[in-house]
Amino acid sequence: SDPLEQARHFLTNTKFNRGDLPPVLDVEPSDAQIEAMGGAKVMFDWIRTWMRTVEQYTKVRPILYINQMFVNRYMPLAPDVAADYEVWIARYNEFKPDMHLAFWQLGYDGRLSGIRGDVDINVFNGYKDEWEEYLRRRAF
Numbered sequence: 467s468d469p470l471e472q473a474r475h476f477l478t479n480t481k482f483n484r485g486d487l488p489p490v491l492d493v494e495p496s497d498a499q500i501e502a503m504g505g506a507k508v509m510f511d512w513i514r515t516w517m518r519t520v521e522q523y524t525k526v527r528p529i530l531y532i533n534q535m536f537v538n539r540y541m542p543l544a545p546d547v548a549a550d551y552e553v554w555i556a557r558y559n560e561f562k563p564d565m566h567l568a569f570w571q572l573g574y575d576g577r578l579s580g581i582r583g584d585v586d587i588n589v590f591n592g593y594k595d596e597w598e599e600y601l602r603r604r605a606f
Contacts, residue, residue: 469512473519482524486606489520489528490554493536500540510544517551526606529554529568537565554588567591568600 476489493513500509517528530547534557541548552568573587590597 469515470519473516473523477520477523482606484606485601487529488526488552488604488606489524490531491516491520491528492531494531494533494556495536497539506540506543509540510547513544513547524606526604527551531556531571533557541565 480489491513493509495503495509500506503509503512513530517530520528528551530551531554532541534555537555548565553565554569554571555565555567556571556574558571558573569588569590571586571588574584576585576587578585590600592600
């Protein structure tokens, strides 16, 4: 669907509170879905439009959530997106992803008291003082 429509829907249905992390756009399409939408150029235009729209409204730059397959196949086609937006990558069973990122989802099968079922395991790419600075600089 239209990226402006999707961004408006997101903004209308999301409550932002002080201390929240920036908005995150989860982009995990299959190759067939990318082709069906018109190819990688159309997809990246869609991503740029959504990200810019959400940033203009919230005054907070969104984060792009992608997986390693997406990094390998598609990110080289849009170096501006990698340069302009922080990345949260899903990459399992690897020591460290091979691109600059803000967050790393390193697993999907964690356990947490009080939650039934699997929990995603995510880490911030930095030390405690960097995390505190990140929250001061980037959180709502």
